[in-house]
Amino acid sequence: MSLKDVIRKFAYGPKTDASSYVAYLRSLGMVIGENTTIYVPTKCQIDTTRPWMIEIGRNVSITEGVTILTYGYDGSVFKGKYGDVLGSAGRHRWTRRPTSTTAGAATRPRLVVGVPPREIFAEFFWLFEPRGKDVFSDPSSEATQRLCGSFDQSQALFECTEPRFASCEEFLSELEKRCRH
Helix, strand or coil, rough: CHHHHHHHHHHHHHCCHHHHHHHHHHHHCCECCCCCCECCCHHCEECCCHHHHCCCCCCCCCCCCCCCCCCCCCCHHHHHCCCCCCCCCCCHHHHHCCCCCCCCCEEEEEEEEECCCCHHHHHHHHHCCCCCCCCCHHHHHHHHHHHHHHEEEHHHHHHHCCCCCCCCCHHHHHHHHHCCC
C-alpha cells in the first residue's frame, strides 16, 4: 500500500473506496447485491441509523451526490398536523432465544440476538406505553412525543387511547411470533 493510500484510508475510513464502503455497509447489516458500486463514497450519504431497512439489488451503480434515507418525512408531517405518533416500516428481526453468539451480534442479515434497545421502538410506544399524564417508562418515548412541537396535541391523543399491548415485552413477543411466519 502506497503512502497516498495509507493517508486516504486514515482520512476517509470505510469511504476510502467503493469496495471498502460496500463491505462496511454490509457489516452493519445492509443487504447489498453483488456488483454494486458506489462511485464516489465520500460524496454519497447512506443513512446507517437503521441499516436493516436498506436493501440494494445486484448490479447497481450509485453515483456522486446520492442520498439514501431509512425514514420519510411523512411521519413528521402527520405528527405536526394531527399529533399521532406513527411508526416507520422497519424490517428488523430480533430473537431473544439463547445462542452461542454474543448478544447483539448479527447472525445473518436482519436477525440480531438479544433484547432490542427500547429506543428503536420509540415510534411505536403508543402500542405498549401505559397511559398517564407526562409519565413515560423510557426517555425515548417522551422524546418522540415532543417531536415537531406538537407535544400537547400528541399527549391529549395519547391519553385518550388504550395501548394494544400490556408492555413492551408483550409487544416484542408478538413481533417475534410474527417474524417466524
